[in-house]
Amino acid sequence: MNTSAVNALVKACPTLTKWIPIFISDLYTLVRKPGVEEVLFWYRLPVIWLRIVGIVMSVDEYEGRTNVTVDDASGRTIVCCIDQTTNIPWTREDRSSWIGKAFRIDGRLQCIGLNRRFLANKAVELEHPDAEWRAWQTRVRYKKKILDRYVLPMFQSLSTSTHTKADRTPFENLCRCLLHILRLPEYADLSAAFTAARLLEFIEAKNIQLPQLPVFNVDTGMTEWKGSNNTLVISYALDALVRRGRLVIIHSLAYTLVTPAHIRPILTPFRHLPSFDVRDVMEALIDKRPSFRTITKSALVKLIQAILQGDTYSWQLIDKTRWVRRESR
Numbered sequence: 001m002n003t004s005a006v007n008a009l010v011k012a013c014p015t016l017t018k019w020i021p022i023f024i025s026d027l028y029t030l031v032r033k034p035g036v037e038e039v040l041f042w043y044r045l046p047v048i049w050l051r052i053v054g055i056v057m058s059v060d061e062y063e064g065r066t067n068v069t070v071d072d073a074s075g076r077t078i079v080c081c082i083d084q085t086t087n088i089p090w091t092r093e094d095r096s097s098w099i100g101k102a103f104r105i106d107g108r109l110q111c112i113g114l115n116r117r118f119l120a121n122k123a124v125e126l127e128h129p130d131a132e133w134r135a136w137q138t139r140v141r142y143k144k145k146i147l148d149r150y151v152l153p154m155f156q157s158l159s160t161s162t163h164t165k166a167d168r169t170p171f172e173n174l175c176r177c178l179l180h181i182l183r184l185p186e187y188a189d190l191s192a193a194f195t196a197a198r199l200l201e202f203i204e205a206k207n208i209q210l211p212q213l214p215v216f217n218v219d220t221g222m223t224e225w226k227g228s229n230n231t232l233v234i235s236y237a238l239d240a241l242v243r244r245g246r247l248v249i250i251h252s253l254a255y256t257l258v259t260p261a262h263i264r265p266i267l268t269p270f271r272h273l274p275s276f277d278v279r280d281v282m283e284a285l286i287d288k289r290p291s292f293r294t295i296t297k298s299a300l301v302k303l304i305q306a307i308l309q310g311d312t313y314s315w316q317l318i319d320k321t322r323w324v325r326r327e328s329r
Helices: 001-012 131-151 170-183 185-192 196-205 231-243 259-274 277-290 292-293 297-308
Strands: 038-040 045-047 050-062 065-069 077-083 101-110 114-124 213-217 224-225 248-252 254-257 275-277 312-317 324-329
Touching: 045 259, 050 077, 050 131, 065 101, 065 114, 077 101, 101 131, 101 213, 170 196, 170 213, 170 231, 196 297, 231 248, 231 254, 248 292, 259 297, 275 277, 277 292, 277 297
Parallel strands: 077 114
Antiparallel strands: 038 045, 050 065, 050 101, 065 077, 101 114, 213 224, 248 254, 275 324, 312 324
């Protein structure tokens, strides 16, 4: 493989040549493809060189190697193998004193059937009291970066109104489809309070076909289109609608559709004033209905605007947040 091809591969797969800070529990989610022994796949990304940080729980000496069990409080432990060829400047006597200490260990993961073993290349003791916590934060940030950039783009909140219909992602189309279903007259009872499972029951009972979503298959390396009639997918979509202010969570993961009927009683005193601000309405709304604390300002502005269109007075929206009363219609 020539240099340009290597550079292109590294650019396309930034995790291939870097030390990846990873939780021990995530080591058990890595996938190996047939015919590729050295490279493992973390979500959609190929990885080779891994870095873990944890407390040494036990040290077992064998002929030609030392097995060190490490726990990073992520829910799983891993056995790190240090053989006699490893360039780690500690004797066996030193390694026996590792128990209870925090270490950063670099190496590769070896998969033998269902068993996982970490082949250590380097081990460094973390002497600073905050070092383990800082390493934990580093892994949290890195995992979030991987998820946000490569894994969960379809599960982001709905796009802004400047996007055209052609720009919408399949997940956005799913969210809009669910919102349309909840606004239908026959779903009036459902929109009062519902869970993702109950909504899915209604959808399946009415034989409604939801938009399909692209799903990356780590085994085949291909993107496949799967149906979204799944409670987990529906929950992601409902949470996106909550972030957009279209729904609110009232109790025990039960959602309700935000409608002008929720806002109209709160808005009544403000309609007698010469002017009012959306922030004042939001404060009054949250005082009256604490579950509506997740509603966004932009969503509330749209609801207020819809209510004021039928008002006796003419209202002018200024700076997208403040209404000023004009003459009677």
